[in-house]
Amino acid sequence: xxxxxxxxxxxxxxxxxxxxxxxxxxxxxxxxxxxxxxxxxxxxxxxxxxxxxxxxxxxxxxxxxxxxxxxxxxxxxxxxxxxxxxxxxxxxxxxxxxxxxxxxxxxxxxxxxxxxxxxxxxxxxxxxxxxxxxxxxxxxxxxxxxxxxxxxxxxxxxxxxxxxxxxxx
Numbered sequence: 001x002x003x004x005x006x007x008x009x010x011x012x013x014x015x016x017x018x019x020x021x022x023x024x025x026x027x028x029x030x031x032x033x034x035x036x037x038x039x040x041x042x043x044x045x046x047x048x049x050x051x052x053x054x055x056x057x058x059x060x061x062x063x064x065x066x067x068x069x070x071x072x073x074x075x076x077x078x079x080x081x082x083x084x085x086x087x088x089x090x091x092x093x094x095x096x097x098x099x100x101x102x103x104x105x106x107x108x109x110x111x112x113x114x115x116x117x118x119x120x121x122x123x124x125x126x127x128x129x130x131x132x133x134x135x136x137x138x139x140x141x142x143x144x145x146x147x148x149x150x151x152x153x154x155x156x157x158x159x160x161x162x163x164x165x166x167x168x169x
Contacts, residue, residue, distance in 0.1 A: 059161065059165070062157070062161055063158065063161050063162075065157075066153075066154050066157030066158040066160075066161060067154060067158050068154070069150050069151075069153055069154030069157065070150070070151055070153075070154025070155045070157075070158060071154070072150050072154070073146075073147045073148065073149070073150030073151030073152070073153075073154055074147075074151050076143060076146065076147035076150065077119070077144070077147045077148070077151065080118075080119040080139035080140070080143055080144060080147065081114075081116075081119045081139070083119075083137070083139060084114070084119045084120055084121050084137045084138065084139055085114070085121070087121075087136065087137035088112065088114075088121040088136045088137050091136050091137070092104065097123065097134065097136060098125070098127075099112075099123035099124070099125045099132070099133075099134050099136075100112070100123055100136070102125040103123060103125070107125060107126070108126065109124075109125065109126040109131065110123070110124065110125035110126065111123070111124055111125075112124075112136070117144060117148065118138060118139055118141055118144045119138070119139035119144060120135055120136075120137060120138035120139065121135070121136040121137050121138075122134070122135050122136065123136050
């Protein structure tokens with residue numbers, strides 16, 4: 001039996017077999033050939049280690065792309081929501097929208113509602129016998145579609161990569 005150092009080089013014999021030789025002498029050299037010559041591993045032709053390394057790099061790159069896509073999607077959604085909120089606050093200060101004036105005056109049946117998808121703020125108030133609604137601010141429909149698509153594809157891809165990685169172990 002031989003003892004290998006940290007870099008995988010074959011070292012000196014240890015244990016009860018030390019000093020005994022049952023076969024031809026094998027010269028200790030560096031690399032995978034030394035381990036194969038010493039009987040630890042079969043001789044590998046073609047570099048299975050390189051194939052494994054490439055597979056891991058591809059998996060890491062796919063994980064990076066998937067998580068990046070999910071993060072970009074979520075950031076775009078947050079930007080849309082913050083834009084709607086800031087436009088609604090700006091319109092409230094201007095007193096230019098009758099509904100927001102009614103909301104500020106605490107008129108009955110007047111309120112501002114925020115929708116998540118698509119990101120928008122809708123003000124509803126009662127004008128006489130009639131209930132009216134007006135959209136104060138709304139995020140771009142294209143931005144919302146792209147953001148949701150990025151987030152869903154990114155999260156699904158990340159989950160798929162994580163789950164397939166656990167099954168292989």
